[in-house]
Amino acid sequence: MEALGLAQYLYAFGVLSVAYFVRGIAGFGSGLIAIPLLLLFFPLLVAVPLVVALDYCASASQGIKDKQAIQWREIWPLLPFALLGMAAAMLLLQTIDAQLLLKAVALFIITYALYSLMGKNPTSVHSRWWAIPAGTLGGLIGTAFGTGGPFYVVYLQMRRLDKTPFRATFATLFLLDGANRLAAYFFSGILTLQFFTLLAMALPVMMIGIYLGGKVHTTVSQETFRRGIGLLLICSGIALLIR
Numbered sequence: 001m002e003a004l005g006l007a008q009y010l011y012a013f014g015v016l017s018v019a020y021f022v023r024g025i026a027g028f029g030s031g032l033i034a035i036p037l038l039l040l041f042f043p044l045l046v047a048v049p050l051v052v053a054l055d056y057c058a059s060a061s062q063g064i065k066d067k068q069a070i071q072w073r074e075i076w077p078l079l080p081f082a083l084l085g086m087a088a089a090m091l092l093l094q095t096i097d098a099q100l101l102l103k104a105v106a107l108f109i110i111t112y113a114l115y116s117l118m119g120k121n122p123t124s125v126h127s128r129w130w131a132i133p134a135g136t137l138g139g140l141i142g143t144a145f146g147t148g149g150p151f152y153v154v155y156l157q158m159r160r161l162d163k164t165p166f167r168a169t170f171a172t173l174f175l176l177d178g179a180n181r182l183a184a185y186f187f188s189g190i191l192t193l194q195f196f197t198l199l200a201m202a203l204p205v206m207m208i209g210i211y212l213g214g215k216v217h218t219t220v221s222q223e224t225f226r227r228g229i230g231l232l233l234i235c236s237g238i239a240l241l242i243r
Contacts, residue, residue: 008041013205016054020206022232023058024213027167028149028174029232030055036239046195049185053199054206056178059171061210069168074159077131078138078152078173085139085148086180103241109150110237117230126158142177149174150237 019034031051038047134155142148152173156166185191 009201011041012038013202016202016205017209019051020054020058020209021213021216023055024210025216026213026228026232027170028153030058031149032232032235032239045190046198049182049190049195050199050202052178052181052185054202055174056182057203058206058210059175059178061207067168069165070172071159071161071165071169072172074128074131074156074161074169075173075176077128078135078155079176081132081135082139082142082148082177085136085142088136089140106237106241108237109154110234110241113230113234113237117227117234126160128159130155130158148177 015034015037019030022033023030034051035047038051042050134151138148138151138155140148141151149170152170156169161169182191
């Protein structure tokens with residue numbers, strides 16, 4: 001990082017502003033946008049913890065702002081299976097081809113997104129039993145690759161949440177998940193003074209992006225929001241395929 005100049009840091013802040021503008025609108029997607037682009041100039045052990053820390057702050061602000069809209073009854077069924085997925089990730093990554101698993105996940109995400117964009121979503125609310133695969137896969141893929149969010153998105157869409165409860169509930173899920181990851185980074189010694197300096201510079205960029213995205217969020221119709229989520233899922237799936 002010492003060799004990076006002003007242009008690289010400006011590039012990073014530009015990437016983060018776009019990523020958190022999208023996060024402000026949709027409630028997720030910041031990591032899927034920011035991490036691949038940040039890795040062009042920043043080490044993995046800087047880019048990923050930075051986005052996790054910023055996501056944690058963003059989730060806190062979104063969850064607090066819309067705390068009345070948080071659907072806790074949709075969160076609790078996911079959590080035990082997310083923990084199960086985290087444990088399973090450690091075993092699976094030692095016994096199967098991680099890249100093959102990642103490609104399979106990407107294809108699933110793209111297929112579901114295309115299904116959603118074609119207007120095939122059923123009008124009925126799906127059972128909470130879907131929290132079992134969604135939580136398990138979210139925990140597994142999130143632990144292994146840092147990209148488990150789309151499984152939580154799919155579950156909340158299946159539960160037919162409106163856009164504001166969707167955003168608040170997803171932010172709370174990330175808040176709970178991010179706490180575990182930040183604790184792991186802290187105790188492993190990854191969070192250095194240099195990291196905290198970069199985080200302090202990036203926080204205002206994140207806050208502005210979230211604020212502007214939140215303004216757009218209030219003007220977006222439910223149908224436009226649904227289609228935007230579908231397109232974002234396709235982009236995330238493609239990003240995983242080429243990762």
